[in-house]
Amino acid sequence: MTEKQKNILKSALKLYAQEGYASTSTSKVARSAGVSEGLIFRHFKNKEGLLAAVLQMSMEAAKLHMADIVMTADPKELISKILTLPFKIKEEEYEMWRLTYALKWQTDSYDASSQEPVKLALRNAFEKLGYENPAAEAELIYMFIDGAATSFLLHPPEHRSEILNTLKAKYKL
Amino acid sequence: MTEKQKNILKSALKLYAQEGYASTSTSKVARSAGVSEGLIFRHFKNKEGLLAAVLQMSMEAAKLHMADIVMTADPKELISKILTLPFKIKEEEYEMWRLTYALKWQTDSYDASSQEPVKLALRNAFEKLGYENPAAEAELIYMFIDGAATSFLLHPPEHRSEILNTLKAKYKL
DNA sequence: CACAATAGTGAGTAATCACTTACAAATGTA
């Protein structure tokens, strides 16, 4: 991976996250990365290819998070880890999360399959804890972390820890 | 309001919700509405003006919902109404909600002020019920309905009522 | 009816879009 190639990916992520994929032209990405526009097509074939590369790069980090969570044995700890997830979005992961959340609404890009392993782990955890409807509880948590992440990504956070504690109390964590 | 004007708004809402605002050209809207492209600019000045008109039209319905909720006196009923909101998105309101949720991620369009009256009503309700941290509870609920709406708008719903009941149980409703 | 205002059209506009091509510079490898 060349330095210029990395610059393209970095600029594309930044611009796609800030202004949206559709309204960010390849020429804008090239200008921001300090390369000729042709180079984008040399390395990534077309605009879609660039998006795919950006997404793949971004998702490596997320996969590590998820793998750690799924392997947690103690059910209470697993639920706690998942609930805490959106409250701990790191500065350097901000742009990638903004992009993935925004892209959800672009018709073709939504992929629910990546959520399955986490949902399964959640269901098992609630089952172990003797909850009445583990599947519904898992869905509920998933909906919540989606909403919380949205909230934190869109407006500056306030009293995060209070909110997290109030939430944890609902599951006696 | 002319018939053609209504058609433009209807087509624009549909296309913006399906394919996104940025990637829907004015010519596409005109073709879908069966009018000349020039007419769009005659009536709505420019592309942004058309979006504003679509949004304004769409939001009339939402305001009625909110007004009803805010005026509910019984705290338990108020909370229940808000929790139920995303579970009852009507067919004819689907496109407008998809558009508003997608537009959240477009840098400039987000307006948090419309949420304030509802959040205030929620805080008061939790206060009346003697909850420890009413403000945090209100935020929590708001995050949840955001996540639930997202979930219902993006993938086909399943066991909605089970999920709603599990959720209501957490607030003893 | 007269006539002004509004509604609507179709053919433009320059700018920008994603993408290609021909060619040069840098690099790997024998």
Place this chain on the structure above:
DNA sequence: TACATTTGTAAGTGATTACTCACTATTGTG
């Protein structure tokens, strides 16, 4: 050194973009 491969650029391409303009059709009003 020789030469093939990869990296990079500059100047294009036709299509599409948001938008304008000159014009006609329809409608409301005295």
